[in-house]
Amino acid sequence: MVTHITEGVKISVETIYQPEYSNPANDHYMFAYKICIENMTDYSVQLMRRHWYIFDSNGTHREVEGEGVVGQQPVIDPGGFHEYVSGCNLKTDMGSMKGNYEMKRLVDEEEFEVKIPEFFMVAPYKLN
Template identity: 55%
Template structure:
């Protein structure tokens, strides 16, 4: 698990490879990642947008931008935790992702860029 804290907001990511949805012969490798967002700030915040940069070991770089996460734009009070699971398919056995969330403080509308730490996507047998 990797973790990053930005302006009191802690983002942790844990990954999992799914061989049952992967096919090495067709260069299809399926991963999920579980994200935990903890609001350690003194402000109520709302997650507005996400921005991902996805790399595979074939040299492909994909950029994804969009509203919210898994169809939601959660509001987190101080001390709240929000978790979600999403997925990524790669054309190689090794890759990585990094990104950011745009969040907005509810009291004054100030926007914050919260860093999502870089994490690896690796088929387990490549680690041996």
């Protein structure tokens, strides 16, 4: 698990290789990632947007951005957290992702950026 704290918002990420959804013979490797967003501040925040940078070990880079996460723009109260699971497909058995969330403090509507730490997606057999 990797974690990072930006302006009192803690991001933790776990990754899981999904062999049942992967097809190595066709260069298709599927990974799930679980993200926990913890609000360690004294005010409620809302996740507005996400921006991902995806790197595949074959040298390709992709960017994905859009509103919210998995169809939601969650409000996270002080001391609370929001968890979600999503996925990423790669053409190789190794890669990484990193990015940021655009958050908004509800008390003053101030927007700020929270870093999503880089995490690696590696098929388990590569670790032997």
